[in-house]
Amino acid sequence: MNRFEYVAAPDVGGALAARRPDAAFKAGGMDLLDLMKSSIRAPGRLVNLLTIDELKGIDVDTSGATIGALATLAEIADHPDLARMFPALALAAGHAATPQVRNVATIGGNILQRPRCWYFRMAQYPCLKKGGDTCFAMDGENKYHAIFENSLCAMVHPSNTAVALLALDAVVRTAGSGEIPIRKFFVTPDQDILRESALAEGELVTQLFIPATGARSHYLEFRERQSFDWALVSAAAAAELEGQTLNNARVVLGSVAPIPWRIDLGEIAATDEALDRAADEAVRGATPLAKNKYKVQLARTAIRRSLRELARATE
Ligand SMILES: Cc1cc2nc3c(=O)[nH]c(=O)nc-3n(C[C@H](O)[C@H](O)[C@H](O)COP(=O)(O)OP(=O)(O)OC[C@H]3O[C@@H](n4cnc5c(N)ncnc54)[C@H](O)[C@@H]3O)c2cc1C
Numbered sequence: 001m002n003r004f005e006y007v008a009a010p011d012v013g014g015a016l017a018a019r020r021p022d023a024a025f026k027a028g029g030m031d032l033l034d035l036m037k038s039s040i041r042a043p044g045r046l047v048n049l050l051t052i053d054e055l056k057g058i059d060v061d062t063s064g065a066t067i068g069a070l071a072t073l074a075e076i077a078d079h080p081d082l083a084r085m086f087p088a089l090a091l092a093a094g095h096a097a098t099p100q101v102r103n104v105a106t107i108g109g110n111i112l113q114r115p116r117c118w119y120f121r122m123a124q125y126p127c128l129k130k131g132g133d134t135c136f137a138m139d140g141e142n143k144y145h146a147i148f149e150n151s152l153c154a155m156v157h158p159s160n161t162a163v164a165l166l167a168l169d170a171v172v173r174t175a176g177s178g179e180i181p182i183r184k185f186f187v188t189p190d191q192d193i194l195r196e197s198a199l200a201e202g203e204l205v206t207q208l209f210i211p212a213t214g215a216r217s218h219y220l221e222f223r224e225r226q227s228f229d230w231a232l233v234s235a236a237a238a239a240e241l242e243g244q245t246l247n248n249a250r251v252v253l254g255s256v257a258p259i260p261w262r263i264d265l266g267e268i269a270a271t272d273e274a275l276d277r278a279a280d281e282a283v284r285g286a287t288p289l290a291k292n293k294y295k296v297q298l299a300r301t302a303i304r305r306s307l308r309e310l311a312r313a314t315e
Pocket residue numbers: 024025026027028029030031032033049069070095096097098101104105106107108109110111112113114158159160161203204205206228229230231
């Protein structure tokens with residue numbers, strides 16, 4: 001690991017004042033320190049955010065949920081009002097990693113973690129995402145890689161909470177540009193090969209806001225091992241219920257594309273046949289690589305099951 005300066009930011013203003021081109025914000029540090037230990041990142045200054053009280057806390061009222069960027073995954077998973085109003089988010093946070101990780105990992109850091117692609121994580125592979133000229137996954141070990149939007153870089157976005165936040169139409173609040181709708185927050189490799197978010201260099205995430213729309217939501221994931229593991233495929237579904245119809249239905253798939261992969265289904269009958277048809281249609285455009293064809297079937301099943309879970313309220 002490189003040598004670095006350490007700054008404990010007293011407040012948001014102090015964190016912004018401590019910025020410089022080679023500085024990095026540190027929240028829980030789970031991802032950042034991992035990358036530093038592997039020599040993938042080498043910031044000259046770490047600006048610790050954990051000392052900033054105004055970035056902490058979760059507040060839920062009739063307008064929605066305001067979640068501080070430093071709220072931990074454990075706090076989100078265990079929050080009774082979030083579980084009641086936005087179950088997809090509580091479930092997504094609760095499924096991530098291990099209890100130890102969830103106690104440290106923050107939601108701000110979770111949506112900003114870098115790719116888990118093993119070629120990206122090893123310094124000896126100078127892939128496209130690190131400024132090189134090759135994607136080693138294309139003809140390499142691509143079992144865990146993307147089945148959508150994978151022609152340039154086949155990484156999958158690693159964040160559980162991003163999947164739920166996109167299904168719930170959240171807004172990212174920052175100390176810089178104000179508000180970024182989550183639909184515009186994640187960027188594809190075609191848009192910017194070196195970054196995964198629209199956050200400007202040195203921009204600080206302060207809060208996530210989820211509007212209360214009355215939508216029902218659900219999150220599920222499939223893993224190789226049940227103890228702790230990254231999802232092979234996950235899905236967050238949300239919709240408003242009206243009689244036997246799901247209105248404004250959407251499903252966001254995780255671990256299938258470089259961004260959380262949103263599928264808007266509009267108005268759909270809450271019947272097994274209609275939901276199965278929607279799932280079949282949603283995966284029709286998949287372009288799996290040599291070793292990840294299994295993800296297409298997993299994605300289809302994840303869509304079907306998450307939508308059926310929403311529809312169960314009408315039975
Ligand atoms: C064993 C293990 C299993 C895991 N499994 C999962 C899983 O299943 N699902 C999942 O989603 N994750 C999983 N993770 C990843 C873990 O959840 C993330 O590493 C963690 O959420 C990152 O949050 P952090 O607070 O530690 O971020 P940090 O490491 O502190 O920061 C991550 C990045 O975000 C930036 N950043 C952080 N906060 C802000 C802010 N407020 N404003 C601007 N920039 C900011 C940092 O500069 C850095 O670039 C796993 C990790 C481990 C070790």
